[in-house]
Amino acid sequence: MDFVDKALARRLEAAEEIPQVRYAEMYRQLRPEIGAAVEPICGGHMTFAGLNSPIGRTVGMGFDGSEAAAELDRMEQFYRCHQAPSQIDICPYTAAPLVELLKERGYTLAEINNVLFRRLNQNFDRAATDGFRIRAARTNETGKMADIIVRSFFPRGDAPKDFASLIAPMYQIQGALSFVAECDGEVVACGSGLVIPQFGIAALFGAATLPEYRGRGMQTALHYARLNTAKRECCEFAVVVTQGGTTSQRNAQRLGFQVAYSKATLVKHFNTV
Numbered sequence: 001m002d003f004v005d006k007a008l009a010r011r012l013e014a015a016e017e018i019p020q021v022r023y024a025e026m027y028r029q030l031r032p033e034i035g036a037a038v039e040p041i042c043g044g045h046m047t048f049a050g051l052n053s054p055i056g057r058t059v060g061m062g063f064d065g066s067e068a069a070a071e072l073d074r075m076e077q078f079y080r081c082h083q084a085p086s087q088i089d090i091c092p093y094t095a096a097p098l099v100e101l102l103k104e105r106g107y108t109l110a111e112i113n114n115v116l117f118r119r120l121n122q123n124f125d126r127a128a129t130d131g132f133r134i135r136a137a138r139t140n141e142t143g144k145m146a147d148i149i150v151r152s153f154f155p156r157g158d159a160p161k162d163f164a165s166l167i168a169p170m171y172q173i174q175g176a177l178s179f180v181a182e183c184d185g186e187v188v189a190c191g192s193g194l195v196i197p198q199f200g201i202a203a204l205f206g207a208a209t210l211p212e213y214r215g216r217g218m219q220t221a222l223h224y225a226r227l228n229t230a231k232r233e234c235c236e237f238a239v240v241v242t243q244g245g246t247t248s249q250r251n252a253q254r255l256g257f258q259v260a261y262s263k264a265t266l267v268k269h270f271n272t273v
Helices: 006-030 069-081 096-104 139-153 163-171 218-232 247-254
Strands: 037-041 044-048 086-090 108-119 133-136 179-183 186-196 201-209 237-242 258-268
Touching: 006 037, 006 044, 006 108, 006 163, 006 186, 006 201, 006 237, 006 258, 037 069, 044 069, 069 086, 069 096, 086 096, 108 247, 133 218, 139 163, 139 179, 139 186, 139 201, 163 186, 163 201, 179 218, 186 218, 201 218, 218 237, 218 247, 237 247, 247 258
Parallel strands: 201 237
Antiparallel strands: 037 044, 086 258, 108 237, 108 258, 133 179, 179 186, 186 201
16 A cells, blocks of 8 residues: 655646646637636646636645745636636645635635545456447547536536536547447447656546446446556556545445545635625
């Protein structure tokens, strides 16, 4: 079992930081009217990819010792300029002075997630397939994968407006590890990820299976496909970030992932009057 220290935690935080950076950079090309933006800050990055987007917060800040009130001022101004709330991820290894500044400025808890990881020190056998096949996603299938996410997480049809178009770029970012499960000629499950060579990790995300096809091992097979690809790309660890107690966490732990720590997203809303 690997011991998680501050240095490893910084690498694990990149599993959300770098995909957001790549996402925002792509959004600047695909939807320039949104005003997507990325800026480095204190060793991490702050990103904006449109109002109500699931992407767009500060990640990786609070590890290099440069955090200060002036830097927090700059972060808040970045989000205020985009008329968006200021959001930042913190974890048990975030610098204590930064946490104190956030408390003083009235940041509140928006979300808690678990960070799981596993060492890529083996080849992963192909999972048994029950009437489906796993293959690399095609470039023209991003819309299908986004639709699977929407139908899986919002089965009552109550997804936020334009949610599918907001998340589709996660399957198009440079270096994406996007795979699909195909059954009877239809794409019914998906999973993506990103190799992050500068941190030696692979981030896994964007996974979902249509409700009527669950329980057939598709997500296990999609995990194996991405893990084997990440290992070939010389990644040392794979990382999954998920809400606690979910099927996603259970699936990851069955595949040898361990919980490194829980992390929180804090938010501060600005008075727009």
